Each structure stands twice: as C-alpha cells, then as structure tokens.
Amino acid sequence: MSERLIPYQPMDLAEPAELVAAIRKRRGGQFINLDRMLLHSVPIAEGWNHFIGEIRNNLSLDPKLRELAMCGVAVLNGAEYEFFHHAPPFKKAGGTEEQVQGLRLIGQATFPRQLFSQVENDAADLTFQMTRNIKVDGTLMKRLQQELGSTDTVELVTVIAAYNMVSRFLIALDVNPEDHPPA
Known part of the structure; x- marks a missing residue:
C-alpha cells in the first residue's frame, strides 16, 4: 500500500476541541475518514460540519x-x-x-x-x-x-x-x- 499524499488526521485528534466535539457529536461519537481529511483546515471543517449537518438533519425534504x-x-x-x-x-x-x-x-x-x-x-x-x-x-x-x-x-x-x-x-x-x- 502506498503512502497517502495527504495523510488522514489521527483518529484520536483532540484539537481544536470544540470542533472535534461537534463533529463527533454529529457522527455519533466517531470520525470517518472524510472528517479526518477535512480537519486539515479548521475553517473548512467548521463550515462543512455545519452546512452538511443541516442538509443531513434539518431539511423538510423526504x-x-x-x-x-x-x-x-x-x-x-x-x-x-x-x-x-x-x-x-x-x-x-x-x-x-x-x-x-x-x-x-x-x-x-x-x-x-x-x-x-x-x-x-x-x-x-x-x-x-x-x-x-x-x-x-x-x-x-x-x-x-x-x-x-x-x-x-x-x-x-x-x-x-x-x-x-x-x-x-x-x-x-x-x-x-x-x-x-x-x-
């Protein structure tokens, strides 16, 4: 297996604590590989978590x-x-x-x-x-x-x-x- 060009952030990443907690909460306590990649950029991870969270959880669409x-x-x-x-x-x-x-x-x-x-x-x-x-x-x-x-x-x-x-x-x-x- 070849090494990743951009590695995933560690599964046990703790910082930034507030964002990590918010992502884990939306995911039921864990990270998925998408989160681990997004967390290379705090602003992107924050915006993504909020926007995609709304799409996944708060739409009236069937x-x-x-x-x-x-x-x-x-x-x-x-x-x-x-x-x-x-x-x-x-x-x-x-x-x-x-x-x-x-x-x-x-x-x-x-x-x-x-x-x-x-x-x-x-x-x-x-x-x-x-x-x-x-x-x-x-x-x-x-x-x-x-x-x-x-x-x-x-x-x-x-x-x-x-x-x-x-x-x-x-x-x-x-x-x-x-x-x-x-x-």
Whole structure:
C-alpha cells in the first residue's frame, strides 16, 4: 500500500476541541475518514460540519429523496465512498436493496425506472442533469415544484449541488471507506 499524499488526521485528534466535539457529536461519537481529511483546515471543517449537518438533519425534504440524490451523485461521479455511506440511510428511509442496486445504474438506459415512483424518477433525472449537464430541463423542474413545492425543490437541488462538492473532495483527495463503517 502506498503512502497517502495527504495523510488522514489521527483518529484520536483532540484539537481544536470544540470542533472535534461537534463533529463527533454529529457522527455519533466517531470520525470517518472524510472528517479526518477535512480537519486539515479548521475553517473548512467548521463550515462543512455545519452546512452538511443541516442538509443531513434539518431539511423538510423526504429523507428517501435526499439519500436517493446523494447515492445518485456518488454513482455518477464514481465516488464509492459516498455511496458506501449513503446506501444504508437510503434503505433506512424506505428504499429497498433492489432500489440500491438500481441506483448504481442511474443515468444509463438500463436504469430500472419501474422500481421507483414518479417523483423518485424525477429526482434521479434531476440528479443526472445537474451532475452531468449542469443545465436542467424546465419541464422537469416544473413537475418537481408541483410535486414537492418550492421549499423541497430548493432543498433537493441543494442536496445534489452539495453532494457534487462532497464527491469531488473525496475523489481528489482519495478518501476511502473505513475498515469498520459507523453504525
């Protein structure tokens, strides 16, 4: 195994104490490798913890749609670490194992649309369009706004945008899944 260009911060990192405590609290007491990389920059780690914490915990958007988008971005960008961490919450939010496997085909002609509801398919299409094309079809946005309302549509767009940022960070810095994933 080759040495990392930028090593993870130690698992037992104690400083800056307030930030470390806040991250551990959000993570249920532990760090994941993403946190250990972010902690090379206190301002980035602080902003990330707050912003992503809000996305993960305080949106009105259906958690299944949120996690569907996160998994979709992960697949489209080749960020296995992201998929590894978001497939379990997708299932916890009501997704099935068959849907998890189907999400691995997002953006392909073989994507199993029949496994998903109309709004889930629209969320998958939005994820694809935002991630690959940047521009989004106006008809799709209108359908989502009618189905979800303005707040949840804005939140879905933000989830997709934010997790594109996450995947780009993970891939550029070669952040890999932990040996023992958090519960």
